[in-house]
Amino acid sequence: MPRKGMRSVCFSPKISSSFFSPPSPLRIGFSPSHPSISDSVMDRTLEIAEPVIVKWDPETTTFARVTSLFYENRREAREFIKTVNNLQKAMHFIVKEDSGSEKLVRAQNLMQIAMKRLQKEFYQILSMNRAHLDPESVSTRSSRTSTGSSTSYNEDEDDDDVIRAADDSITEVEDASLSAMADLKLIAECMISSGYAKECLKIYKIIRKSIVDEGIYKLGVEKLTSSQIHKMDWESVELRIKNWLNAVRTAVKTLFNGERILSDHVFASSDSIRESCFAEITKDGATLLFAFPENVAKHSKKWPEKVFRVLDMYAGISNYWPEIDSIFSFESTIPIKSQALTSLVKLGEFVRAALHDFESAIQKDSTKSPVAGAGNHNLTIDAMEYLTNLADYSSILSDILADSPPETKKLMPESYFGFSDTEESPAPAISLKMAWLILVLLCKLDTKAKYYKDVSLAYLFLANNLQYVVVKVQTSNLRYILGDEWLTNHKSKIKQFAANYERLGWGHVIDSLSSVNPTAEDTPPEKVKETFKKFNASFEQAYKKQGVCVVPDNKLRDYIKVSIARKIIRLYREFYNAHRQKMVGERNSAVVVRYAPEDVGHHLSDLFFGNIESGSSSSFSSPSPSHSQPRRSAD
Structure with a gap:
C-alpha cells in the first residue's frame, strides 16, 4: 500500500454531530495554539485507536489475515469504523496546529493500517456476496430513493435491528443483501472521508463492472460490428434480435436498475462519486445493448417482412424509455441515452423505408x-x-x-x-x-x-x-x-360492385322475361313458348358461365345469391304460374317448360362454389317440372 502522506490527513470530511468532537479550546479558556489541548486529544485518541486497529492488521497477525472483521463480529466492526472516524478527526484537528507532530505520524501509520483492513473487507464483501448483491436481488427494493434512506447508518443503533425493523416480511436473500449493502456503505463513507476514495472506487468498479459485463454476455447480447451484421443472412440476424428482445427487459429492469440502486446506496455521501462510478460500470454493457438495434437498422436490407422484428426492437426501447431515462439520468451517462435514442431514430427510418418498399412491391x-x-x-x-x-x-x-x-x-x-x-x-x-x-x-x-x-x-x-x-x-x-366511416364507405362500394356483376352477368336472364306481361292471360301460346325458350337459353348460358365463379366469403355469397334469386325467381314464378298450362298440350312441352321455379332456385343455390363445370350438360339434367322436388330455394 503506497504511503498517502498528508493527502489523507488534509482531506476535510463532513463532521456529523454524532461523531466524536474534540473540545473547543476557547470554551475551556485556552488559545487554539496551546499544545496541551492537541496533545491530550491525540494521546487519548491514539490510546483508544491503536489496540483496535492493530488487532486487525493483516500484516502482523494470522488471525487478522484469515478472518473477516465484518463476518466475525459486526458490532466490533462498527466500533472499528467509529474508531477510525475519530482518529481521522483528531488528525484533522492537530494538523492545523502542529503538522510535524510525532503523534501525527503515528496516527497516519495507524490510518494506513486501518485503510488496508477496510480495503480487504470491502473487497471480501463485494466478492463473497455476489449472489446477494446480484442486480436482481438489489432491484427488488422498492426504489432508489427509499434505498438511500432506509438503510442509513446510525452508530447508536444495531444494524440487525435496523434491518428487521425495515420489513418484517423480508426474505433471507434480501436480508443478506441489505446487510452487505449496509456494510459497504459504512466502509465506503469511512474510506472516502479519510481520503481513500480512489482505492475504494477501484475495487468497486472492477468487481461490479465484471458483473454487468457478465450479465450482458449471459443475456446473449453479442458484440457485433456493423459489417458483421451486414454479412449475416436474415435468419442469423433474426435469432440475435430475439436474444436482444429477451435481454433488453432484464437488462433495464434488473441489471442496470440494480446497479444504480447499489451505487446510489453505497456512495450516497457523494453525488459525484456515485455518478462516475455507475457511469463507468455500465457504460460498456449499456452501449453494447443499445447499439445493436442501430447496427441492424443501418445494415439490413429494408425488406418489408423484416419490419416486424424492427418494430419489436423499437418497442423494446420505447416501452422502457422512462426507466432508461431515470436510470441513466446522470450527465456522464448522457452518451448511453443518446445511443438508445439514435437506435430509435434508425429503427424508425428502417420502418418508413420498409413501408415505402411494401408500397412499391404492390405497384410493381x-x-x-x-x-x-x-x-x-x-x-x-x-x-x-x-x-x-x-x-x-x-x-x-x-x-x-x-x-x-x-x-x-x-x-x-x-x-x-x-x-x-x-x-x-x-x-x-x-x-x-x-x-x-x-x-x-x-x-x-x-x-x-x-x-x-x-x-x-x-x-x-x-x-x-x-x-x-x-x-x-x-x-x-x-x-x-x-x-x-372508412368501413361504411367501402361496404357501399362492395354492394356497387356486386350490383354491377349482377346486372352484367344475369341481366339478360331477367330481360328474357320482360318482353311479355307475365300475368296477361291473353298472351298467345307462341309468344309464351318463345319466352320459355328464351329464358331457358339465357339462364343456362348464365349458369354455365357463372358456375365457375367463386365467392369465398359466406356473407357476400349469400347476399349476391339472394339478390339474384329475388329478381329472377319472382318474375319467373309469375310467368310460370300464369302460362304453364298453355304448354301442357304442346309437343315436347317438357323441353319448353324445362324448369320449375324451385329448379331455378336449386341451381342458383349451387353457385359461387366454383364446382360447376362450364359446358357440362349434366348440370341441366333436371327432372321435368311436374316431377321436380324442391331442395332449397334461394328465393
Missing part, C-alpha cells in the same frame, strides 16, 4: 393471369396479412410516422381515403398511411380486373377482393385506425 406486381373464378388474388391476401400485422403495432407506428406524414393528400382527393381528413380535424398519420396503402392495393386490383374478358367477372373479382379487405379491417386493429 406484374401478374396478369386472371384469378380462376374471380376469387381473391394472392396479392390481396398477402398485403392484408401484412397490414393487419402492422396494425398490431399501431402505437409504435404512430410514433414513427408522426414526424413524417405521407404526402398522399397532394396526390388524391379526400374522398379517395374513405374518411374525412380536414384541417379542422386532421387524421392521424398512421390512419393516413394505412388508408393510402390500402388505396394503392385497391388501385392495383382495379388494374388486374381489366384482364378479365367478361366484364361481369371483373366486377365480381373486385367485389370479392374488396370484401376480403373490409373483413380484414373489421376483424383487426385496422378498424380502430381507419374508423367506422
Whole structure:
C-alpha cells in the first residue's frame, strides 16, 4: 500500500454531530495554539485507536489475515469504523496546529493500517456476496430513493435491528443483501472521508463492472460490428434480435436498475462519486445493448417482412424509455441515452423505408393471369396479412410516422381515403398511411380486373377482393385506425360492385322475361313458348358461365345469391304460374317448360362454389317440372 502522506490527513470530511468532537479550546479558556489541548486529544485518541486497529492488521497477525472483521463480529466492526472516524478527526484537528507532530505520524501509520483492513473487507464483501448483491436481488427494493434512506447508518443503533425493523416480511436473500449493502456503505463513507476514495472506487468498479459485463454476455447480447451484421443472412440476424428482445427487459429492469440502486446506496455521501462510478460500470454493457438495434437498422436490407422484428426492437426501447431515462439520468451517462435514442431514430427510418418498399412491391406486381373464378388474388391476401400485422403495432407506428406524414393528400382527393381528413380535424398519420396503402392495393386490383374478358367477372373479382379487405379491417386493429366511416364507405362500394356483376352477368336472364306481361292471360301460346325458350337459353348460358365463379366469403355469397334469386325467381314464378298450362298440350312441352321455379332456385343455390363445370350438360339434367322436388330455394 503506497504511503498517502498528508493527502489523507488534509482531506476535510463532513463532521456529523454524532461523531466524536474534540473540545473547543476557547470554551475551556485556552488559545487554539496551546499544545496541551492537541496533545491530550491525540494521546487519548491514539490510546483508544491503536489496540483496535492493530488487532486487525493483516500484516502482523494470522488471525487478522484469515478472518473477516465484518463476518466475525459486526458490532466490533462498527466500533472499528467509529474508531477510525475519530482518529481521522483528531488528525484533522492537530494538523492545523502542529503538522510535524510525532503523534501525527503515528496516527497516519495507524490510518494506513486501518485503510488496508477496510480495503480487504470491502473487497471480501463485494466478492463473497455476489449472489446477494446480484442486480436482481438489489432491484427488488422498492426504489432508489427509499434505498438511500432506509438503510442509513446510525452508530447508536444495531444494524440487525435496523434491518428487521425495515420489513418484517423480508426474505433471507434480501436480508443478506441489505446487510452487505449496509456494510459497504459504512466502509465506503469511512474510506472516502479519510481520503481513500480512489482505492475504494477501484475495487468497486472492477468487481461490479465484471458483473454487468457478465450479465450482458449471459443475456446473449453479442458484440457485433456493423459489417458483421451486414454479412449475416436474415435468419442469423433474426435469432440475435430475439436474444436482444429477451435481454433488453432484464437488462433495464434488473441489471442496470440494480446497479444504480447499489451505487446510489453505497456512495450516497457523494453525488459525484456515485455518478462516475455507475457511469463507468455500465457504460460498456449499456452501449453494447443499445447499439445493436442501430447496427441492424443501418445494415439490413429494408425488406418489408423484416419490419416486424424492427418494430419489436423499437418497442423494446420505447416501452422502457422512462426507466432508461431515470436510470441513466446522470450527465456522464448522457452518451448511453443518446445511443438508445439514435437506435430509435434508425429503427424508425428502417420502418418508413420498409413501408415505402411494401408500397412499391404492390405497384410493381406484374401478374396478369386472371384469378380462376374471380376469387381473391394472392396479392390481396398477402398485403392484408401484412397490414393487419402492422396494425398490431399501431402505437409504435404512430410514433414513427408522426414526424413524417405521407404526402398522399397532394396526390388524391379526400374522398379517395374513405374518411374525412380536414384541417379542422386532421387524421392521424398512421390512419393516413394505412388508408393510402390500402388505396394503392385497391388501385392495383382495379388494374388486374381489366384482364378479365367478361366484364361481369371483373366486377365480381373486385367485389370479392374488396370484401376480403373490409373483413380484414373489421376483424383487426385496422378498424380502430381507419374508423367506422372508412368501413361504411367501402361496404357501399362492395354492394356497387356486386350490383354491377349482377346486372352484367344475369341481366339478360331477367330481360328474357320482360318482353311479355307475365300475368296477361291473353298472351298467345307462341309468344309464351318463345319466352320459355328464351329464358331457358339465357339462364343456362348464365349458369354455365357463372358456375365457375367463386365467392369465398359466406356473407357476400349469400347476399349476391339472394339478390339474384329475388329478381329472377319472382318474375319467373309469375310467368310460370300464369302460362304453364298453355304448354301442357304442346309437343315436347317438357323441353319448353324445362324448369320449375324451385329448379331455378336449386341451381342458383349451387353457385359461387366454383364446382360447376362450364359446358357440362349434366348440370341441366333436371327432372321435368311436374316431377321436380324442391331442395332449397334461394328465393
